[in-house]
Amino acid sequence: MSDLYQNLVSLLGAGKVSSSAEDITTYSIDRWNASAPPEVVVFAESTADVSATLKYAHEHDIPVYGRSGGSGYTGGCVPVNGGIALALERMDKILEINPRDGIARAQPGVITKTLADTVREHGWYYPPDPASLKECGIGGNVATNAGGPRCLKYGVTRSYILGLEVVLADGSIMHTGGRCHKNKTGFDLVGLFCGSEGMLGIITEVTVRIIPHPQTRAMLGVAFADFTAAAAAVNAILDSGVLPSALEITDAFTLEAARDYLGEDKLPPGDAYLIVEIDGQLDTVASEIQSLKSFIEGLGALRIDLAPDEDACEEIWQLRRDFSYGLRNTGMTKLNEDIVVPRSKLVQLVEYCQQIEADTGIPVACFGHAGDGNIHTNLMVGDYDDPKTKQSADKAVDQLFQWVLANDGAITGEHGIGLAKKKWAQQALGETSYLLHQRIKNELDPKGILNPGKFL
Amino acid sequence: MSDLYQNLVSLLGAGKVSSSAEDITTYSIDRWNASAPPEVVVFAESTADVSATLKYAHEHDIPVYGRSGGSGYTGGCVPVNGGIALALERMDKILEINPRDGIARAQPGVITKTLADTVREHGWYYPPDPASLKECGIGGNVATNAGGPRCLKYGVTRSYILGLEVVLADGSIMHTGGRCHKNKTGFDLVGLFCGSEGMLGIITEVTVRIIPHPQTRAMLGVAFADFTAAAAAVNAILDSGVLPSALEITDAFTLEAARDYLGEDKLPPGDAYLIVEIDGQLDTVASEIQSLKSFIEGLGALRIDLAPDEDACEEIWQLRRDFSYGLRNTGMTKLNEDIVVPRSKLVQLVEYCQQIEADTGIPVACFGHAGDGNIHTNLMVGDYDDPKTKQSADKAVDQLFQWVLANDGAITGEHGIGLAKKKWAQQALGETSYLLHQRIKNELDPKGILNPGKFL
Structure with a gap:
């Protein structure tokens, strides 16, 4: 040893x-x-x-x-x-659920779904819902500022973090923020550590804000002839003064893969699919979802499936999850990039992805959070272990990221930089910001012991 | 010269x-x-x-x-x-309002209300609403991470800032964040500058997130016999799964001053008053506010005034503003502290303020954001220019802040530290956090030219 x-x-x-x-x-x-x-x-x-x-x-x-x-x-x-x-997985205790104060406290190893479910048992709500909900720890959610579909309406992890206990590089223990819902004491150190990817300190306790749980929810699954029509519907819905609790879009490649996986009859028609979820009060959500359905019928939908309650909603969410499995079922390697574009550029993004396929032969499956422009852009690669294919795929990712940056987009909306996006970090941040990142990192971790080898 | x-x-x-x-x-x-x-x-x-x-x-x-x-x-x-x-007041241009991307861009001298109104003309919404809305600049809102009543549902300024242009201490110009609704590229420098009170850099351009404007809103003005009953109603409303767009509480001293100012008949009965605002869709808000009214009737309300539309809501908000004028009308100096307590301690806070009055002879008027525990605690001082009175008042503020810190509260929820709370900053932050503040400040502004003489 x-x-x-x-x-x-x-x-x-x-x-x-x-x-x-x-x-x-x-x-x-x-x-x-x-x-x-x-x-x-x-x-x-x-x-x-x-x-x-x-x-x-x-x-x-x-x-x-x-x-x-x-x-x-x-x-x-x-x-x-x-x-x-x-x-940190053994530090898995929920320390407090306190609706009276509107907070919960947890150790970093608590699984996010466990935290959210326990809060829900008290009738309250912790909204952030990354896809890895059942496996990820709340500490990692803080370290990456995790998102998810509901963040369109409810905001990302950062919006829910009120206080942190952080161990700094030299082992000293810092408390920042607390259990108050507003706190303007000093700089936003909670924010600085939230999303710092383990490079500034280790999070050992998290105090989250919890909110009243909406009494119910309802959903529409809407089939459109093409992506352009679905993207136009996204804008029309938001312009009408409705802020859905989720607004998810799926492209033709993803739908086709799902048809192969689940069978034609399990999937809606058309080359684009939109999921719209709203939540609110028991006696009004039913009429609101009907109004929204009528509104969307006027936008050229091919078919609209209405899920009137939580159980029915879960069926549509299961379909959304099956899109991922459908892509895996192709047997191809899925390079999942969580890029973001300004919402007005959703259609251009998908068109550009078609261009990438034309140039490189690598199809790009797009689906995800249409409401905030955070589209999971999956490069579908035949044999990633083949050096030539890998080279070609990596070049396609390069091409995508260059386009994203040239179009005021972000190379990561939820996953962070890590190793995967290290080579683009400096360009994405710009020189002055990158230098400032380095100065902050050096000040907080002068010996460079915290997660070295990553983007700084 | x-x-x-x-x-x-x-x-x-x-x-x-x-x-x-x-x-x-x-x-x-x-x-x-x-x-x-x-x-x-x-x-x-x-x-x-x-x-x-x-x-x-x-x-x-x-x-x-x-x-x-x-x-x-x-x-x-x-x-x-x-x-x-x-x-920065001459830098007062709104650079862009873009509902398609869900953003607006503004120079720091744009008055917050002007920004919000212009966004609203496009049918969209910028929610943060500090009381100084008509006079404050969006740059100052960012520098102090301004709040307001609507922040209960919609979050403080930080939740809306997507991108910043900041001039650093040496004059270099940094862009951080951008126009995407999600962005996990690097550390949260947007957050670090948001609320930094001019001590880390000067904000020269702000990109804010805008959201669909709720179609309508409605309000209840609810009179209670005493503060305890009103505070209990706050918890009951939130527990029922309703997240109001505002939830404001007023104590007996404030009501009494308002009666003197406006006349007995203009004010509701009782020793506590609760304002509850909800917003949402045109065809459902009317029924939701009725349900809420029935619910609150069951909580022992003395009287409930229902404002069914925006104009009627404005009347209740005017009454809320008149509470401030009523306190000024007493002729006393109002030491307005924006402390925050965990919501469960609202009643204890008011009881403690009565204790302060008993100890010092200085009445404390409490009103404000009950939903998030951010209560404006106004020490009403007879003659603040009299050295002895001033000493006594300053001692009472000391006493209040000590109590707040001992009860897991925050000494400022919205206004920031500045000079007013400088002497409590170190204790409020704790030693490790205070040291880290200093290190970050020294790294970003080694010559100490940015807003020197404040809390670091």
């Missing part, structure tokens, strides 16, 4: 440190394609454990890679420089 | 620099009681002007105090170390 392992065992106890082959393998990856082994895995059980680990790592210049659920899509927690994988 | 004046005239042109007695007086203050004269006032007309001014100031170690509307309540822009008052 290495000195590092032995020293950490002395510091924390044998039960919290591992260098078993199995653990090393597990903590080498997230859901992206990069892999690099840590020297040891620390399973922190308390803030004190995290603090002791960082203090030690700081003194001895050892890289530390924080990780809660490990369900990221960018290699954000992959320990590219070895050192310590700091697993 | 001083060298500084002459040099700035050479740099910017005579029309943009003033050291007239009138301008020096105007730019010595905001709405708080501190006053300190700048040496010169610069009226920037462009980002280039701001950049040139900061570059010059940075080279020559001259303090710079940014200011848009000057309507702050904390002395935040008061030039305590002299130097340059950097007025």
Whole structure:
């Protein structure tokens, strides 16, 4: 066993440190394609454990890679420089659910769905709903400022974080924000750590804002002849003064893959599909969804399926999830990019993706959050292990990102930079902002032990 | 004329620099009681002007105090170390209103109400509504992360800022964020500058998110026998799954002052008053407000006034504004503190304020944003110019803030630290956070030229 392992065992106890082959393998990856082994895995059980680990790592210049659920899509927690994988999954306690104060407190390893479900049992609501809801930890949600379909109406993770306990690079423990719904005391350090991808500190406790749970919801699944008609409907709905709790769009390639996967009869007709969810009060949502249906009928919909209650909504959401499985079912490698464009450019984006297919032979399946322009753009690659195909695919991603940046878009809306988008970070941020990022990083982590090897 | 004046005239042109007695007086203050004269006032007309001014100031170690509307309540822009008052009021152009992208772009001197009204003319909505709406600049709103009644449902200014152009201490121009509704590229620098009170950079352009404007709204004005009953109603409403667009509470002292000011018959009965506003779709808000009225009748309301449409709502909002005038009409000095408590402690706060009155003879009028615990706590002081009274009042504020901090509250929810709360900042932030504030400040502004003399 290495000195590092032995020293950490002395510091924390044998039960919290591992260098078993199995653990090393597990903590080498997230859901992206990069892999690099840590020297040891620390399973922190308390803030004190995290603090002791960082203090030690700081003194001895050892890289530390924080990780809660490990369900990221960018290699954000992959320990590219070895050192310590700091697993937070044992810190999985919900510390408080308090509707009277409108807050919940949780350790970073609490699974987001568990938190949301427990809040719901109290009749309240924690809205952020990343696709990895059932596997991701709330700490990782904070570290990446996670989004999801409902963020159109309700805002991303940042909008719900009131307070944080953070262990800084040298092991000192900082509390910032608190349990108040408004707080203008000092700079927005909560915001600075929210989305910092483990590069500025390790989050050890999260206080989230919870809100009254809408009494009910309802949905429309709307088939359109083409993407342009569906995108026009997105604008028309928003212009009418309705802010849906979700507004999701799907393109022709994705629908075709889903037809192959589920069968023609399970899917709506047309080359584009729009999901519109609203929520609100029991006695009015039923009439509101009918009004919305009439309105959308006037926009040239081919077919509209109405889901009047939560169970029916879940069926439409299941269809939305099946779109992902349909794409996987093609047997192709799905390079899932979470780019964002200004909403007016949705149609241009899809047209540009068709151009990429024409240029490279790689189809691009687009679906996702139409309301905020955050479209999951999936490059469907035949054999990603084939070096020539890989090169061609990587070039196509380059081409897409250049177009996105040239069109006032963002290269990531939800997943973060991590390793996956490292090479574009500097261009995307611009020189002055990138330099400022470096200065802040150097000030907070002068030895560069926190998640080194990533975008700074 | 001083060298500084002459040099700035050479740099910017005579029309943009003033050291007239009138301008020096105007730019010595905001709405708080501190006053300190700048040496010169610069009226920037462009980002280039701001950049040139900061570059010059940075080279020559001259303090710079940014200011848009000057309507702050904390002395935040008061030039305590002299130097340059950097007025941004001439940078007052709305650069873009774009519902297709869901954004608006504005220079920092645009009055917030002008921005909101112009967005509304396009049928869209910019929700943040600080009380100084008609006078404050959007740049100052960003610098203080301004709030308002609607922030309960819609979130504070930060929730609407997508992109910023910021001039850094050395005059370099940084763009951060952009026009996308989601953006996870790098750290949340937008958040770091939002609420930084002119201490990290000068904001020269703001891109805000706009949302569909709710089709209509309706309100209830509800009289209760006492504050405890009104506070219980706040919890009951939220527990029922309704998230009002505003939920405002008023205490007995404030009501009594308003009765003196407006006449007994203009005011509702009882010792507490609750305002509940909801918004939504035209064909359902009417029934929703009726349901809510029935629900609140069951909570022991003395009287409920129903405002069914926007005009009627404005009448109730006017009454809310008259509460402020009623307090001013007492002839007393109103020390307006914007403290926040966890919502469950609303009643304890009011009881503690009664204790302060018993201890010091200074009545405390409480009204404000009950939904998020952000209560404007007004110490009503007879003769603030009398040294003994002032001492006693300052001691009472001390006492209040100590109680707030001991009860997990925040010393400021909307106004910021500025000078007014400078002496409590370190305790409120805690040692580790305060040190980190200092390190970030020193890194971004090593010469300390940006708003010096404030809380760091």
